[in-house]
Amino acid sequence: MSGYFLYHSIGMFEGKEAAMRAELDQFSQVWSAPDDAQWGYALGQKQAFMDAWATLIGADSKDVALSENVTGGLYSILGSLPAHVLKGRTVLVAADCFPSLHFLLQKLALRLGFTLRTVPLSAGLSYVTDDDFIKAWDDSVGVALVTWVSSTSSHRVDVDRMAQCATEHGSLMALDLTQAAGLVPFTVHEGVAFTLSASLKWACGVSGASLLHVRADLIEQCEPEFRGWFSQENPFNWNLDQFSYAQGARRFDHGTPAVLGSIASLPGMRFVLASGVENLLEQNRALTAVLLDRAAKANWPVLTPLAENERGGSIMLRASSAQRAQALVDLLREQELYCDQRDGVLRLSPGNVCTEQDVLRLCDTLQTAW
Known part of the structure; x- marks a missing residue:
């Protein structure tokens, strides 16, 4: 995990x-x-x-x-x-x-x-x-x-x-x-x-x-x-x-x-x-689906296209400002959850070392401070 x-x-x-x-x-x-x-x-x-x-x-x-x-x-x-x-x-x-x-x-x-x-x-x-x-x-x-x-x-x-x-x-x-x-x-x-x-x-x-x-x-x-x-x-x-x-x-x-x-x-x-790109993508899609579901329920602004064939492996969320986005990055880091931001855009990219529990923990932490 x-x-x-x-x-x-x-x-x-x-x-x-x-x-x-x-x-x-x-x-x-x-x-x-x-x-x-x-x-x-x-x-x-x-x-x-x-x-x-x-x-x-x-x-x-x-x-x-x-x-x-x-x-x-x-x-x-x-x-x-x-x-x-x-x-x-x-x-x-x-x-x-x-x-x-x-x-x-x-x-x-x-x-x-x-x-x-x-x-x-x-x-x-x-x-x-x-x-x-x-x-x-x-x-x-x-x-x-x-x-x-x-x-x-x-x-x-x-x-x-x-x-x-x-x-x-x-x-x-x-x-x-x-x-x-x-x-x-x-x-x-x-x-x-x-x-x-x-x-x-x-x-x-x-x-x-x-x-x-x-x-x-x-x-x-x-x-x-x-x-x-x-x-x-x-x-x-x-x-x-x-x-x-x-x-x-x-x-x-x-x-x-x-x-x-x-x-x-x-x-x-x-x-x-050795892992196979298709398998890595399947895992990523499962994790990003959880993230997108939580974003929709919390009304977090999603900048990434929702259609799978129109996006890569990352989900980008728009914070209210670059300062707010950095504060969220810092808060997540305190919980050993690592992401970054560019000009107020929170960039979240779950990969093969992540689990659904990691995504849920990230979302729970964001929910407390968004």
């Missing part, structure tokens, strides 16, 4: 500490040995993590690369595209995207010559509806950045609709899976050009190892400007006049690879794959 409701921030599973310690202890032993086995082991573990991501999303491993975070992955993608994709065109994004990505796009618009079009939150809602996003999508859009599940409302977009829109308008669609990967089943979509995700939330990993999937037919067109010796088919080609990109998504590598994030995230990915 656990009062942990922060899967939108960091994912947990029973035995996580021991599993991570074992993986990192093994790394420490190999990396500290006075022999030449370090890089073979480290790169093998990194590849194992990429293979696990490929399994999770039904992709081919050769189309998968890693970045330090989703922001870095998006930077690599935009810096790899032929100039005509972006120059003089529009990049479309919703106002409820993760702010870090918007900050990046604002700056890159100046250098890459595109117009950033941000679709505002839909009237009376805390998210951008699919209809409103699609209304803003026209033939000027070179790239559309779509957030699968919002971090502030848990609204989930219809990927099929978005992909169809991308095809109709001749746009490239980038999809950020971060707030649902490892919980909601997903298979790479032929209408999605680029798929990105962090690994530290429902996938139960750590920061520093994020997914970057590129649709196979686009890889040869992509020439990342953020490149280095590991972008090559043969990283040990050190002839300064004979650089050539690797054939697969590994061209999105650059300098000496960071491996610790991948190694530390392997236990979480193994847990998710």
Whole structure:
């Protein structure tokens, strides 16, 4: 039993500490040995993590690369595209995207010559509806950045609709899976050009190892400007006049690879794959149903769509103010119930370490102070 409701921030599973310690202890032993086995082991573990991501999303491993975070992955993608994709065109994004990505796009618009079009939150809602996003999508859009599940409302977009829109308008669609990967089943979509995700939330990993999937037919067109010796088919080609990109998504590598994030995230990915995403989602749906039922009875303002096919794994409640929301977070923490808030929005994400009793205890505590 656990009062942990922060899967939108960091994912947990029973035995996580021991599993991570074992993986990192093994790394420490190999990396500290006075022999030449370090890089073979480290790169093998990194590849194992990429293979696990490929399994999770039904992709081919050769189309998968890693970045330090989703922001870095998006930077690599935009810096790899032929100039005509972006120059003089529009990049479309919703106002409820993760702010870090918007900050990046604002700056890159100046250098890459595109117009950033941000679709505002839909009237009376805390998210951008699919209809409103699609209304803003026209033939000027070179790239559309779509957030699968919002971090502030848990609204989930219809990927099929978005992909169809991308095809109709001749746009490239980038999809950020971060707030649902490892919980909601997903298979790479032929209408999605680029798929990105962090690994530290429902996938139960750590920061520093994020997914970057590129649709196979686009890889040869992509020439990342953020490149280095590991972008090559043969990283040990050190002839300064004979650089050539690797054939697969590994061209999105650059300098000496960071491996610790991948190694530390392997236990979480193994847990998710062994448990089965469908089973994890079923448990989450049972717990969020209890939470939504109590919210309805108490008249707590729910910002998350009620339909299961329109939301991720979190339930967001609107407090009267940011100060009130923080007071509720602090009260819950005193009872060893852990959640957070953003601008007055209480974010509650029950996962596999939670039980119905944990949800009821959280609701009872909220009821005393709402």
